[in-house]
Amino acid sequence: MQKPIDVLSQALQSKKIPVKVESEGRASIEVEKKDLVQVAKVLKDLGFDHVKAVTGIDYPDQGRIQVVYHVSSYSDVNLAKVIVALKTWTNYKELEVPSLMEVWKSAWTGERETYEMLGVKFSGNPDMKRLFLPEDFEGVYPLRKSYKIKTEGLFVDRPS
């Protein structure tokens, strides 16, 4: 029997979607922002039925933020062994990414958290408002690298 990861990479390559296979259970796809929804739909048709995590990573030196969707499958026992990281970038100047809620409803929590923590707007998500942060939270976007936290001085790791 063919390994699920090989089946996946063949199916994606036939659709001309560049996929990087990292190990037997991990693969990643890096796409342009405009192709995000389309690639997500291809993945959904292949059997990837839920989003495990939506992660925003701030790269201030490059002036952009990376948004990573980790998707996998519940209904297909073989595909469940694979987690695909769907990555895209968004510029500081235009912090907006199309929401994947129309493809996977389970992206809701992660997109909302990424919005409040990093300030990336997901166009199409109906609940673009704060989730974990209090309404009167001062200073914006705590997970950006520019947001410095106060340390107590009792237990501080030396700067690396």
Add this chain to the structure above:
Amino acid sequence: MTDQAEELMKSGGMEIDVIPVSGELNVGPQHPGSGHLRIYVRLNGDIIEEAQVEPGYVHRAVEKLGENRNYIHLIPLVERPAILDSIHMNLGYIMAVEKILGVDVPDRAQYLRSFAAEISRIASHLYGMGILAIFIGHSTGFMWGFGDREVWVQILEALTGARITNSYVIPGGVRRDLTPTIVEMTRKAVTYMRRKIKDWENIFLNNPNVKARLQDVGIMTREQAIEWGAVGPNLRGSGVYYDVRKVEPYAAYSRLDFEIPVYKEGDGYARTLVRFEEIQQSLNILEQIIRDIPEGQILSDRFFKQIPPTRLKKWWEGQRRVVMPGYYASFRPPKGEAVTRVEAGRGELLYYVVSDGSAKPYRLRMITPSYRSIYVMQNLLKGVRYADLVSIYGSLDYFPPEADR
């Protein structure tokens, strides 16, 4: 009936007005059951028209602090979100770090990880069942849940030195070895729990009151469970066969024999039954582990060699413990990233760690099972009776600190 009553009252000189009641209610944020959480509900009579789950009252900023601490100092931090299930929180994180470092873990340590993890799962399920019981007004279940949990917590204490927040799993292995006392304690606890589960069945699972509160309440179909991204026993209670221990075996699970209970009903009762059957499966796993555990090291050779001989003599030979080698103080893993998942007590736990080659993670993403239950709960609460809110909350085993991280 109402007309009759109205007529009767009129004839007696009284009148009543039937006013349609609609309005808004806050459930919480003062600890509605298992931690601080606010559920904003819009009611029409007794029916919930809309529910908004508003977490964040116990947010610990684990992901932000994670970017400001050394890898090894993060172990106690990542445990905090779910102190009752800290072995799993710890294990998932360490697996991600090991993946970036490229460390092999000795067999005995793998078995010990599974051993601690299963005890943690039983304790976590008993806690969840206790909370569910008190939610639906069954105080005996609450006392029993917490009482029976104590047995397992004491084994963890003997094994790791702490009742909760054990910090037991370290890169390359575990901190302490199994002793004959712990094996004996486990045997006794397994027998006790098997007997106790029969009592649980009699007084809780087969109790008509409990059945009335849970059966056909909060039904989540298979399609809904997949669409909303449910995890763990909630997912398996809706007929989806998915357990990370089978899908992507970690620790010693590929060598252990166990089954995954799956129910098709998708109601609160099915989720409860899944949890009880998982406890029974965990008991079987524990028996297999104390029977089959191989002899050997509990820490990878790469780190074991760095422990000074005098300390080895005192701690490893004397007390079967390892002390942390100096390497741990501020190691710098190579550039890279790792995604790991483990099946924690409440469901799948995912870590995404990005390393930029410095002593601290560049990004630490922690997706806990309760975090993924937020959306599930919000959707399940739509259109149910207000009295069922607590039953659904309890049957999902939602734990606010775990969701907030």
